[in-house]
Amino acid sequence: MIDSVTIRQQARVLGFDLCGITTGTKTEHDASFRQWLADGCHGEMRYMTRRPDPDQLLPGVRSIIVVGLNYHNPGIPHVARYAAGMRDYHDVMGEKLNELAKLVDGVWYVDTGPILERDLTQRAGLGWIGKHTNLINRRLGNWLLLGEVLTTRELVPDAPERGHCGSCRRCLDACPTGAITAPYRLDARRCISYLTIELKGSIPVELRPLIGARVFGCDACLEVCPWNRFARLSTIAPRALPPLTEMLAWTEQQFAGYFRGTPMFRLKRARFLRNVCVVLGNIGDKAALRALAHAVQDSDALVREHATWAINKLA
Template identity: 45%
Template sequence: MLEGKHKLRAALAEKARELGFLAIGVARADAAPKAAERLRAWLAAGAHGEMLWMEETAARRGSPAGLWPEVRSVIALGMSYAPAGDPLALAGSPERGRISVYAQGGDYHDLIKKALKALARWLIEEAPCELKVFVDTAPVMEKPLAEAAGLGWQGKHTNLVSRADGSWLFLGAIYTTLKLEPDAPHAERCGSCTRCLAACPTDAFPAPFQLDARRCISYLTIEHKGPIPEEYREAIGNRIYGCDDCLAVCPWNRFADAARANKAFLPRAELAAPALADLLALDDAGFRRVFAGSPIKRIGRNRMVRNAAIAAGNSGRAELVAPLRALVQDEDTVVAEAARWALDRLSAPPAAG
């Protein structure tokens, strides 16, 4: 029987690699006991901001059994999206919008869910069981479970870090009633390094291994629906969807090989370095056309144009005045306010040196 379990694990890893997963590990369903407590403390501090679903699903999110009592093992999987170039290269191009690396290609939700379902079908045929597959949108603590399964560790920026793939892994999970032999949890290997903390433009890390989402540019440009607080607008620079700064500076990325990344996540030409002028001119139909098949489509036209207006205000580019003026009477009041703020910034005299 033990030999059969080893054969199943080996075959499972081989099938996962065939489907594009570079990392695979197994954890017991109760392998991350501190996750629920940390989640409760984070929510109690209000650090989740407007992400109210985090509160509403806290009981189910805190542990695999809270979501599905029958689960016995968690199969954690990782798929690489390591970039070929410098994720911070557009910092010196204020007329362009910076989109987080993970969102420049195909929608990882669809791609990973498809691969997870294929792996699940294979597993049921090899070892009849009940199972559920999850990627991102479900109340699952992917990062603590991936750490427990040996895929990597949660770094001081709270994201998973892999020795083989750096900070560039999409995570998925399969919950199963099978009792699989667990892998050893991964040790934390950040050491004394604090590059990710120092790199954050908005000081979103109150301490190592802690994130205040309310200050995070990814949260502000993606999850936050209203006006972006003015205290963070200048620091946002030309970031219009997400932020890679804390990930990009991690020294472990030197081991990440872009050749290992799934080709479906290669940047689309129109998303690699979009012109702010083009983004400011988007209507609903244009937004849907540009961002079809992208995870960006979930934020809608108004949030994207709001973000582009903030970036335009930080650009110092006079050619963006005209498209901003066209937005000051926008039907969306948040967009209109961002456009007025940007125009004020562009018309203000430069600060004395």
């Protein structure tokens, strides 16, 4: 019979910064989640409509072990910190969660399954859902990746954390696109993270200038959170990108050779270059114009369209 203390110790040995336990019961926020979907805030992320209760993922589930991994790093230009130099976190966390799951014959998820991860994490006492909708921990701030193990074993649950945002609204004000439409509510269709990572096709023209210099993801709302003053740097060292104009000339092979194993690889070349075109359109110079002139003849229509937009904007 394994106890919670052993699980926590093992989580720490595996390199997780936080570990908590909650019950396998369904979310209390089902109504607000359904409303979010009904309002279309999930955009093209159709997989979001598949959000069954934990019991449907693991029949007889009694407990959920929730973990957090600190990824706070100094950051690099153009890329959200969670993706800056790190191996794809699904792989990094997956290896560790797999070990943890063996202790309790459980099944693990890291962004891989239809689970409201932040809900569970707050319930397990690891932090609270901030107004930017991300989990904030008192000691580590909001630079945390989350994962969980579902098990049929009975484990002693932790007490839930309560909110500590108070009257602060810095994240709402910092969002370049106004995607946080109300505290605790994000319209993904406007979020730069969605536009640069999840959206498959053309980026809405009116939102392109607001993307600024962000090629992959966005941290604007996370950076301004005052709870980050306690955050300590993780050991993950960021890896800077090659110059944007250089990447714009990359072939499929060059793209894969550089990004395989990183979060950027999931985008594939065309969407990555789409984003590079938008950023060059926003911040580019003469060298950018030359690179874009080449990109308007790209083999991919998505790249051609965004390169044309960027040239017109710079002109």
